[in-house]
Amino acid sequence: MISINFEKCKHCTVCINRFKGYCISNENGNPKIDYMICNQCQKCIAICPHQAILMNGKQPIKIEKPLRIVADDLKEFLKRRRSIKKFKDCKIPREVLLEIASVAKYAPNQNKNIEIIIIDDLELINKIDRSALKFVLRLYNIFFSMKFLTSFIQLFSDSLPTIKKKMEFDLHINKHVVKENTQGLYLLIGNPKVPVTESSAQYLLSTMIIYAEALGIGSCLMDSLKLSINRALAIKNALRIPKGNKVLGVLAVGYSNECIVNIPQGYEINTSWNRKNTETIVE
Structure with a gap:
């Protein structure tokens, strides 16, 4: 929880002016936090010149000099x-592994109730892998064992042949869902009914991915594991995932055994300026 140390507060009103009374208001010259509105973004902590605003009672670290990163x-x-x-x-x-998880707290998320489970027990990783493979098999049988259902799904999706081929690769050739020699799994856990929980988890994951890469550790997002763990009660119980919570994301990590020698070219994200249909804008 965010709190104010009034012994340090100089009543400069920097925080009050920045948030214009929205989540921090002026009460007889003192800043007052509205905890019903506060989403714990910690911006108030970052801008307080007197280090008078704390998170969980902990003093922030003063930035002594700007950090310049060469773009x-x-x-x-x-x-x-x-x-x-x-x-x-x-x-x-x-x-x-712990250091990679620790940088997640600096991600620009608005939900501070996301938990990270680190799994480095290879036996447990193998159990999760086997459970995920069974999940893929069940889905495969549902989608492709009944022709009428397959035909019905194809009316709404033209990617079914691709999905079928990927599933068959995991089931019959790879015989694994978890990537080869995965040395660690990060499971991000939270209550999806809490606002912005799902989106906040993605910020945490992207921050961890970049930092892991800087440490020379490769990573891969595992949506298939996320789906399978959420549907495997035995695995959720083994991992002590609280009732009502679910896995929001899974990141597999390890030292890369792939030789990356090229930067791909030719793909661009469609980008446009101020695209609009002026006829639909109501002034």
């Missing part, structure tokens, strides 16, 4: 990053 280096770093589907059989130290 070209960052862009080159991002261009070279790829999702890794094959890892080396090399254990990641626990302190490194």
Whole structure:
């Protein structure tokens, strides 16, 4: 919870003026936090010149000098990053796994009730893999064992042949869902009924992915594991996932066993300026 240390507060009104009385108002010259509105974004902590606003009673760290990141280096770093589907059989130290998880708290999320479970027990990872493979098999049988259902689904989706081929690869060729030699799984857990929980989890994941890459550790998002764990009561119970919560995202990590030597070209995201239909705008 965010709180104010009134012994440090100089009544400068920086926080009050910044939020215009929305989540922090002026009460007899003192800032007052409206906890019904506050989403714990921590912006007030970041801008307080006197370090008088705290998170969970902890003093913020004063920024002594600006950090300058060379934009070209960052862009080159991002261009070279790829999702890794094959890892080396090399254990990641626990302190490194914990460090990757720790940077998630700096992600620009608005839900501070997301939990991260780190799994580095290879036996447990294998159990989750087997459970996920059974889940894929069940889905495959549902979608493709009954021709009338397959035909019905194809009326709404033209990607069914692609899905079928991917499932068959996992079931008959790869015989795994978890990527080869995965050394760690991060499970992000939260209550999806709480506003912005799902979107906040994605911010945490993206921050962890970038930091892991900076440490020389590859990663891959595992939506198939997210789906299968959420539907496997035995796995959820084994992981002590609270009732009402669910897995919001799964990230597999390991030292890359893929040789990335090229930056792909030719794909662009469609981008446009101020696209609008003026006839539909009501003044």
